[in-house]
Amino acid sequence: MHKGTVLGFDFGEKRIGVALGEPALGIATPLQTIHSEVNDVRFTAIAKLIDEWQVSGFVVGLPMHMDGQEHAVSALCRKFAQRLKGRYGLPVWLVDERLTSVIAEGLLEDAGVYGRRQKEMLDQVAAQAILMGWFEQPGEPIA
Numbered sequence: 001m002h003k004g005t006v007l008g009f010d011f012g013e014k015r016i017g018v019a020l021g022e023p024a025l026g027i028a029t030p031l032q033t034i035h036s037e038v039n040d041v042r043f044t045a046i047a048k049l050i051d052e053w054q055v056s057g058f059v060v061g062l063p064m065h066m067d068g069q070e071h072a073v074s075a076l077c078r079k080f081a082q083r084l085k086g087r088y089g090l091p092v093w094l095v096d097e098r099l100t101s102v103i104a105e106g107l108l109e110d111a112g113v114y115g116r117r118q119k120e121m122l123d124q125v126a127a128q129a130i131l132m133g134w135f136e137q138p139g140e141p142i143a
Contacts, residue, residue, distance in 0.1 A: 002091070002138060004056030007031075007049060008131035010097065010123050011060060011077045016042060017123025020053060021131040023138075028131035030124035043087060050088060057141070058084045061097030061130040081142055091141035095134045097126070 002023050010017035015035050021028040034045045049055065060081040063071035078094070085092045105122065 002057050005053050006057040006059055006131070006134075007046070007053070007055050008059040008127040008134070009061065009080070010126035010130060011063075011073070011080050012123065013037060013073065013076065015123050017125070017127040018046075018049065019124055019127035019131050021059065021135070023135060026135050028128045028135070030121060030128045033121075033123045039083075043083070046084070047088075050090075055090065057091040057093070058088075059093045059095055059131055059134045060084070061127070062094045064096050085142060093134060093139060093141050095130050095137075095139070097130050097133075 004023075006021045006023060008019040008021055008028060010019075014037055015033050017033050018031045019028050020031045031049070032045075034042050036042055036045075058081070060077055062077050063073045081092045081094055084090070
């Protein structure tokens with residue numbers, strides 16, 4: 001199991017949901033949603049989070065179809081993961097994110113969050129679900 005705080009990402013072309021994870025405790029918390037398609041804006045926001053939380057690694061959700069085939073956004077996700085690794089020199093794990101949006105919707109409904117409020121939080125709660133899955137099956141970081 002990885003030691004130290006990690007950031008989990010639910011990558012999207014328009015938004016990136018971010019969650020904070022403590023692998024030793026098995027706790028993941030929704031953190032924020034980065035609303036930008038501009039890489040410089042995205043990576044500036046991520047750099048602030050790395051400094052603030054003393055992050056030691058990243059977990060990126062990889063979109064997959066239910067049959068296990070890669071999604072159209074998968075290549076963009078892989079590129080994002082490689083950029084994280086190249087920019088910050090920290091380990092990066094890719095995690096199958098099938099059903100994380102469904103899990104996130106359920107978590108938000110359980111918390112009594114619906115409609116517009118749910119939409120605003122969905123990406124970061126999906127990132128939380130990605131981290132929870134990674135806690136159970138961390139696998140190997142990307143090379």
